[in-house]
Amino acid sequence: MSIVSDNMKYLRKLHGMTQDQFARRLGIKRASVGAYEEQRANPNIDVLKLMSKLFNVSVDDLLKKDLRKIRETPNLIPVDKPAVTPLVSEPKVGVEPQTLSSIFEQYYTPPAAAPRPQPIPAPPSVPVASVIEPPKPIAAVQPPAPAYQPPAFNNQYDNSNGATMVQMPTAEYEKTSPQLIPYVRQSQWKEYIEKHNNSDFIKRLPVFQWPLLPKGAYRAFEAGDDFTYPNAFLIGQFIGNWYDIADGKTYLLVARNLGVVCRRVYNQVKIKGTLLLSSDKNTIPTFEVPLKDVLEVWEIKAFFSTVLPEPTVSLDHLRHLVNQMQEELNQIKK
DSSP: OHHHHHHHHHHHHHTTOOHHHHHHHHTSOHHHHHHHHTTSSOOOHHHHHHHHHHHTOOHHHHHHOOTTOGGGOGGGSOTTSOOOOOSSOOOOTTOOOOOHHHHHHHHOOOOOOOOOOOOOOOOOSSOOOOOOOOOOOOOOOOOOOOOOOOOOOBOOOOOSSSOOOOOOOOSTTOBOSSOEEEEEOGGGHHHHHHHTTOHHHHHTSOEEEOSSOOSBOEEEEEOOTTSSSSSEEEEEEEOOBGGGOOTTOEEEEEETTTEEEEEEEEEEHHHHSEEEEEOSSTTSOOEEEEGGGEEEEEEEEEEEESSOOOOOOOHHHHHHHHHHHHHHHHHHHO
C-alpha cells in the first residue's frame, strides 16, 4: 500500500504538520503515523476515513491516486497560494493574426494640435508687486495601527460522534522577542477574569521585557500560595488549543469559579472532558476542572522571585553527623 503511504506523507507535509501534530488530529499514536509512512503497517478503514475528512479528499483517491501530482488534485492547493498568471498569452485557435499597423492604429492616439500662441499684453505703466505664498507643507498620512486582538483559548470538545473540533490558533498575537510582556498582580485577578479578552484592559496592564524567549504570546502573573517560591512572577506562553496541553507540564490556568492557579496538568478531555490539576505541594489536593470552564491556559516558561529559597539539609551531611555520633558512642563504651 505504497500509494497510501506516499499520499499520507505528502498531505501531512503540504499542510505543514509534524507527525506528532498529525497523530493528534487523527487521535492515534505518533508511532502509528511513522509506521504508516514507512510502509511497516497499513492504516485501517477508520484512519482512512479520518484522513479523508481532514484533507477533503475521498478514500478512493487515497488508495488509488498519487496525490503528489498537484495538477490532478487542484483542490489540495492551499487557499492563500496566489494564482500564476502567464507573462505571454497563448494564441487563440481560429483567430487570424493581426498586422503590426492595425495594432498600432488601435492603441496609438496622435497628439492634439498645439494651440496657436496668443499675443502677450503690454505690461501696465505702474508695476504691481506680486506676493508669492510659500507652499504649505503636506501632512504625512500615517496608516492606522492594527487593532490588538487578544488570543482566544479553544475550550470546545464535541465527542458525540467521536470527532475532535479542531480550531487552529491565529498568529496575529505572535511577536518577535524581546517583547513587552504584560503582567497581572494578585489584586487584579478578579478583574482579569472578567476582562481577559478586553483589548483596552490588556493595554492598560504594566509591561516589562524578558530576553531569550522564543516566538509566541506571553503574559506574566504574580504567583499565589500554590507556587513553591514566594513573591514570584510566572511568565507563561499562550496555549491556543486544549489538545496541545501535555501531561505533567506546569501551566497557569484562568478558569471560572476557580481564579488563577498554577498546577501540573493532565489532559483528560477525550476521556472525561476535564483537566486534572495536581500541585507540587502536598497540602493542596488534586482535583478536576471542566474544559468549558477554562478561559486561558499559559505554559510556564520562566519565573523570577525576590526571595531566595531556604537552604535544604544535605543527606551526605546528615550521614556524616550520624557516623560521627556513632564513633563517639563507641569511644564512651570503651
